[in-house]
Structures are given as C-alpha cells and as structure tokens.
Amino acid sequence: MCIDVERLGSSIRKTEQKIKELEHRAKKTKGWAAWKRRFGSKASMGSRLQLGVVLFEEMGFEPVKNKDGKIQVDEKQLERIDSDLARLFVNIEKLKKLKTTYLEGISREVVDGLLHPFFNLHLVETYRSSSDSPNFQNIPIRDAKMGKIIRSCFVPRPGHALVEIDYGALEFRVCACFWRDDSMVAYASDPSLDIHRDMAAELYCVPRDGVTKEMRFYAKNSFVFATLYGSYYKSTSRSLWQAMESSSMVDADGRSVKKILSRKSIDKHNYPDHVQRVEEKLQARFPQWTKRKEEWWSKYLRTGRFRMLTGFELEGVYSRNNLMNTPIQGPAFHILLWSLIRMVKWCAKRRTKIVGQIHDSIVADVHLSELDEYLAVAKQVMTKDVRDHWSWIVTPLEIEAEVAHDNWFNKKVIEV
C-alpha cells in the first residue's frame, strides 16, 4: 500500500516536539521533585514502576490492586489520581506509543513509498490470521485524534481510491450458525432485532427505546460477547458496574443510570445478583445454545478433539473457553478469507489490488474506472457466493463499504 512519506515524517517531528514539551512540564511538578528525592540519579520518567512508588509511597495516593494483588499503574488508575504528574505521564505515554509503534514502526518498513505488511495464516491458535512488520490489524481508529495522525498517511495510488469493505456482525452470525440456536439465528437474521440493545435494557433497567449507543456498547462487549465466550456474571457484573460508574452513564433522556438502578434497590453490592438474573434470561432466550455448549464441551472431554465448520480437525489441550471461542472465531475469519481469495482472483487481470485484511474486512486500492464493478462483485462474493459455498451459513451476510479518495482516515460510507 502507498504511504505518504512526507506526511509521516512531519508527524514524527511534531510528535517528538510535543513529547519534549510535556516532559519539560512534567519536570516542573511537585511529583517530579519527590521522584528525584526517592530515586536520585536513577530517576527515569519512562518508568511506570518508579511512578507507582512516587504516587503511592511518597505522595500518599491510595493504590488499587488487581486480582493477583499487584498495584496497577495503568491509564485507568492514573486518571483517577489528582496529580499533574500522573496526568502528564498518561499523555506522554500515549504520544510515545503513537510515535514508536505506529509512526516510526510504519516508517521503518516503507520501501520506495510502499508498505508491505505480512499477513500470517499459520500462527494463530484459532486459525484466524495475524499481521506483523508492521501489524496492519491494530492501527488506531477509536481514538479519532490518533487515528487521524496515522491513517491519513495511508493513501491510494494516483487514479485510485482506497476501499474498505467489512462484514456486519460477522462473529455473532457465525455464532448463531455454529450453535444452530433458532432464536440466535433469528436475531442474526432480522435487522429489527438487536440482542445487544435488548440486553442493555435488562442490564440497566430501562425500556428498549431508552438504550443509548454507550449502553449498547457495554452490553455488547462486556456482557453478550463475554458470556458467549465463557465469562459469567461475577466477572461481567464487575466490568459493567465499573464502566457505568466511571462514565456517569445516562439513559436516552439524560437520567442517571445509577439512580434508575438504585430506585429498584440495585446497588454496587447486589448488582452481581441482578446480572445473574439477566444472564439467566440470556440462557432462556437461547435455549439450544445453553444445552449444546455443555454437550460440545463434554464431547471434547471424551475425545480430546473437535471439528470446525470449515473442516479443520483440531486436537490437543484446550480450555473450556477456548472450546467456546475457537469454533466461532476461526470460521468467521474463513468466510472473510474465502471471499478475499475470490477478490484477489478477480483482480488478476485488472489494475485494482487487494492490499490488506483486518479479520472481517478487506482493504483494496481500486482503480477509479473499476470502482463500481469492484463494489458490485464484492457484494456478490461476500454476501451470496460464500453462502452458496458453505451450506452451514444459515443467516444472511451483510457488508458495509467505505471509500477514501485522499487518505484512509477520510473514508466515507458508500451504498452498494
């Protein structure tokens, strides 16, 4: 893929400058004076361990320990501490990550303006793919500021556009196909149904139309997927409560979710009991999943092996959670891979090239004269042909396409 090398270079210089400024400011804080007192010539601003000692032993802040009893000095804990030094440390570390892993990591691998990441098919336990040198599959996007700085350096060739097509809810659809749970298949097939919205309503005690994007986000990632892949209420309730509290979550009408729960006599203490009841509702809603996952596990215990929907036979030592996740994560990727291979073949006699892949999405550098045809063929291959190839895909498949004429950050949704 093409890289805007000049822009990359200037972003590196700007980020370096910003880091220097923040480090200069950090050295003027009271905390840094305490740091120097404690560590003398060994004081190093890059050391989390030292920062933890300064904050929790010298400055008297209350430490928080993780499950293994270790004091955490991560972003989450540092943000709750009222100290200029802690705030500056978080910002400096973010910028360092941006500079070293992404900007410089990419720059190092560019040859004649082109980047050639590796895409491995032989490394991942679940038979997904991985990527390295650089890893094309973890370029920032959720933090829009970081995403802009890095993704704007990825550009199409002249006369081309970058086109990214991703599957909608691919893993949940494969989950439904694998467990063949009628209700799960219905959820994965009917666009008016939304399991994450429904569970958010239960978890936060609001009507379904009171569910916000934020509530849905946490219900999806901290509860529904976590539970499908083997977590349970004692774990999920903790992260749900934490997210709700630290974001001061409100419902669609701006009312405090914590207050809504407390009116139902739900507090931090008994929230796990509430989540346990919601978990039971999830099991009741997907009864075949509930039954078949136990049969799936006990069959593995008897035989020591299991088979994926895509035909791979796996044997050896797997945890219970591996048994829940592997048969879904692997075949979900194989749907993408099958489609990608078809699209690469389609590109053979054309100017368009497939340049990358991110588990459920395909990135291509498409010649403008081939754009309409590319989108139409991709839709046919990704939503129809692959379903004809594998009869176990019993749900519809959907795609979303985005096109970028200038750079990858500025991709815009396009109807297909």
Next chain:
DNA sequence: CACTGGAGCCAC
C-alpha cells in the same frame, strides 16, 4: 550485550 517475561495498550 543478548535475551526474556511482565505490564500495558492498540486492533478485531
């Protein structure tokens, strides 16, 4: 100096 594990953080 080479190497390694832990902690942390980025993606899906």
Next chain:
DNA sequence: AAACGTGGCTCCAGTG
C-alpha cells in the same frame, strides 16, 4: 468444571 477470545509491539527490569 471454570470463569470472554485472538493477536503484535514497546518499554522496563532482571538475568547471565
């Protein structure tokens, strides 16, 4: 029975 999953990369801190 056991407690979401899969990766890659960087820095620190420790070892020999």
